[in-house]
Amino acid sequence: ILNVEQSPQSLHVQEGDSTNFTCSFPSSNFYALHWYRWETAKSPEALFVMTLNGDEKKKGRISATLNTKEGYSYLYIKGSQPEDSATYLCACNYGGATNKLIFGTGTLLAVQP
Amino acid sequence: NAGVTQTPKFRILKIGQSMTLQCTQDMNHNYMYWYRQDPGMGLKLIYYSVGAGITDKGEVPNGYNVSRSTTEDFPLRLELAAPSQTSVYFCASSTGSFEPQHFGDGTRLSIL
Numbered sequence: 365i366l367n368v369e370q371s372p373q374s375l376h377v378q379e380g381d382s383t384n385f386t387c388s389f390p391s392s393n394f395y396a397l398h399w400y401r402w403e404t405a406k407s408p409e410a411l412f413v414m415t416l417n418g419d420e421k422k423k424g425r426i427s428a429t430l431n432t433k434e435g436y437s438y439l440y441i442k443g444s445q446p447e448d449s450a451t452y453l454c455a456c457n458y459g460g461a462t463n464k465l466i467f468g469t470g471t472l473l474a475v476q477p
Numbered sequence: 478n479a480g481v482t483q484t485p486k487f488r489i490l491k492i493g494q495s496m497t498l499q500c501t502q503d504m505n506h507n508y509m510y511w512y513r514q515d516p517g518m519g520l521k522l523i524y525y526s527v528g529a530g531i532t533d534k535g536e537v538p539n540g541y542n543v544s545r546s547t548t549e550d551f552p553l554r555l556e557l558a559a560p561s562q563t564s565v566y567f568c569a570s571s572t573g574s575f576e577p578q579h580f581g582d583g584t585r586l587s588i589l
Binding site for chain 1: 481508510512517518519520521522525527533535536567571573574575576577578579580581582583
């Protein structure tokens with residue numbers, strides 16, 4: 365059974381703090397890793413899709429890295445703002461062309477003003 | 478630009494009833510997916526489709542059926558509702574193999 369794990373489960377930070385969280389996954393038969401941002405009462409919104417070992421992606425204050433050999437990805441948020449409060453989901457594609465995803469349970473980030 | 482639209486948003490069913498959760502997308506995406514999300518659990522894939530006329534099972538298909546007669550629509554059918562199917566259901570679509578998935582707003586289903 366493939367298991368995608370995220371840590372920590374939840375995180376409380378102050379506005380302006382930088383933070384990061386981890387996604388760990390089995391590295392065999394891995395095709396791609398997705399990060400999604402999920403605000404309360406909304407639907408998940410894609411942040412990044414990464415496929416290659418050493419990939420780094422950036423979107424504003426949010427960035428992500430990927431290590432496929434050891435099976436982990438980090439998501440970084442620089443200078444957290446209250447509007448960054450959300451659940452951050454990691455998902456891995458082990459299905460290749462079908463784009464089937466195995467999701468982690470998410471990291472809930474709360475940014476206090 | 479509507480994206481992925483799910484209906485209804487909420488529904489309460491009695492045990493043994495049947496219903497269809499509707500999902501339609503206007504982005505001409507070939508790939509579509511149904512997930513369920515239970516408290517404390519990650520999204521679990523129920524069924525998926527890589528194009529009209531092609532469907533396949535995901536991780537948790539038991540108790541559900543799907544069809545894909547058009548590119549736009551991917552309905553999910555519950556034939557005999559059971560309390561274990563109480564969940565929030567999300568439909569998603571993507572353009573291709575290594576592209577991000579676009580999600581609908583979800584359907585909250587309670588079976589009593």
